Amino acid sequence: MNYYPTCSWPDLVLGISPHSDSSSITLLVQDDDLTALQIQHKEEWVPVKLVPNATAVNIGDVIDAWSNGLYKSIEHRALINEKKPRISNAAFVIPGDDVELNPLETMVDENHRPRIYKNDVTFVEYLRYTLAKKMDGKASNLEHLSYRCKVTVRSISFV
Numbered sequence: 001m002n003y004y005p006t007c008s009w010p011d012l013v014l015g016i017s018p019h020s021d022s023s024s025i026t027l028l029v030q031d032d033d034l035t036a037l038q039i040q041h042k043e044e045w046v047p048v049k050l051v052p053n054a055t056a057v058n059i060g061d062v063i064d065a066w067s068n069g070l071y072k073s074i075e076h077r078a079l080i081n082e083k084k085p086r087i088s089n090a091a092f093v094i095p096g097d098d099v100e101l102n103p104l105e106t107m108v109d110e111n112h113r114p115r116i117y118k119n120d121v122t123f124v125e126y127l128r129y130t131l132a133k134k135m136d137g138k139a140s141n142l143e144h145l146s147y148r149c150k151v152t153v154r155s156i157s158f159v
């Protein structure tokens with residue numbers, strides 16, 4: 001549950017900083033009368049149009065990793081309002097702690113869609129990593145999924 005109080009300087013403060021969710025998908029229920037959620041699209045922040053009584057569904061980093069980047073997790077943020085507080089309720093659908101975030105074999109084609117995340121990071125490791133750091137956008141989280149790859153490649157070249 002997220003509570004965003006009013007703020008006298010809504011242009012200077014964000015309700016929630018840019019991030020992508022570490023979940024597989026997120027179900028988001030929000031107030032029907034305040035447009036606050038924005039997504040990053042073609043390097044612009046685009047407001048998410050409110051659909052009364054609808055639940056918004058976000059793709060999270062887990063699906064991004066499993067699909068080898070075919071289904072991209074969406075970078076998003078929420079604004080704050082000068083006059084009205086806002087509540088949103090996010091339900092994060094997540095895999096088990098030990099589930100690995102490697103791309104599924106069927107999503108990889110070394111000629112046309114090479115593996116972009118090469119690692120053995122488990123979901124709980126990834127979650128710990130993202131929770132421990134400042135929310136600063138999508139890219140810096142997903143870099144963690146190729147981190148092990150770089151280490152592995154380095155250790156192989158040392159052998």
Ligand SMILES: O=C(O)CCC(=O)C(=O)O
Nearest residue numbers: 002021030037078088090
């Ligand atoms: O309040 C919102 O619209 C977004 C909340 C959110 O992004 C989150 O809880 O991860």
Ligand SMILES: [Fe+2]
Nearest residue numbers: 019020021076
């Ligand atoms: Fe989110």
